[in-house]
């Protein structure tokens with residue numbers, strides 16, 4: 341591979357961008373960037389019923405969110421447009437006519453019922469269901485009769501007999517298919533719209549695509565595409581089919597195993613760089629032990645040689661772990677900005693986010709940053725800062741405040757809080773240390789009662805974070821509630 345590499349992502353806009361599609365896009369993008377080649381995005385919208393502009397926008401937005409930009413194609417333009425298949429229908433029609441003229445394609449007038457009867461017949465005989473070529477040699481007269489009856493027609497490709505079709509797959513090695521099992525397939529439907537296998541070949545060939553990297557589910561389409569490359573006299577590109585993505589139980593990845601769309605992860609507060617990092621590990625393995633990579637590092641390290649043939653397993657716990665790593669490294673401003681909508685939705689904050697409020701929220705986010713797997717989780721962790729009515733979460737918490745040392749600990753704590761010039765995490769840490777030293781009771785007998793008295797809980801963020809978030813007045817008010825004056 342070199343800088344003449346031209347790869348593409350060719351989604352069908354029939355729904356949002358999914359994990360599998362995003363992984364294909366990422367692998368293509370990494371190859372384009374690694375070799376200084378070109379990434380092309382085009383839209384395969386020939387399924388008129390299911391395609392929508394809304395899905396197209398969703399897919400493009402999700403790609404950009406992941407950091408996967410493109411050099412040519414939809415919204416960008418380029419020398420090989422248009423980049424939406426429904427805007428290229430002339431190209432497909434012309435090519436189909438050429439194949440018909442060459443005798444490599446023909447009109448077929450079979451009805452659904454006839455095709456179904458043939459299918460059932462073959463199945464009953466234990467044979468592969470396929471089209472047996474009834475309309476292969478219709479005369480002009482036969483055709484005229486059928487047309488006069490108002491029969492709909494499709495265009496089928498005439499599959500040559502007894503050929504071995506070899507896909508030299510960069511991930512799988514040589515995969516051999518026999519042409520005899522294929523049966524003449526439809527390349528243009530009765531409404532004049534090309535089928536996927538036909539349009540994809542013309543697009544890849546005419547757009548100068550050098551490498552087709554896509555999901556394994558398309559491997560069985562590839563012999564059909566190779567036949568069309570030969571018939572149209574185009575050199576096929578190199579192919580790489582990346583493995584299926586399975587759930588942890590080894591069944592096909594579905595919603596049961598976790599959300600499948602990229603937007604679902606975005607809306608839960610996953611970071612795009614974490615998703616991209618997770619996606620690359622669905623099939624590719626790094627050389628060493630390290631699993632956390634920026635896109636720039638991946639551009640350096642990625643190669644198809646290290647893409648596995650066997651299925652990748654989607655493990656949401658691993659995604660959460662990776663996302664947690666990225667959250668830990670993210671600037672608190674960014675995380676706070678992301679947290680605001682969740683805090684609003686949970687009713688913790690309302691109205692305008694003033695700079696003071698934002699600063700206070702930053703302290704809150706800092707206090708839980710190390711324990712978040714994704715930002716939406718924040719609402720489960722920060723109730724202690726917003727609910728001023730303190731309830732003991734359980735008996736264990738209540739018991740902590742019954743210890744005989746409590747009055748002494750609380751009196752000393754109140755005094756120290758009152759004395760603090762400025763309450764920030766640093767000062768608070770020093771104050772707590774001094775307090776423990778002064779009381780000579782050991783850390784646990786000081787920290788746990790203060791935590792419980794302030795929050796009603798025996799666990800939660802670090803005390804040196806909780807105290808500055810609450811501030812002096814709310815601390816005193818909470819102590820009055822839980823341990824009395």
Ligand code: GLU
Pocket residue numbers: 350351352384540553554555558
């Ligand atoms: N539109 C096809 C899909 O979304 C693209 C397949 C291909 O890359 O050739 O699965």
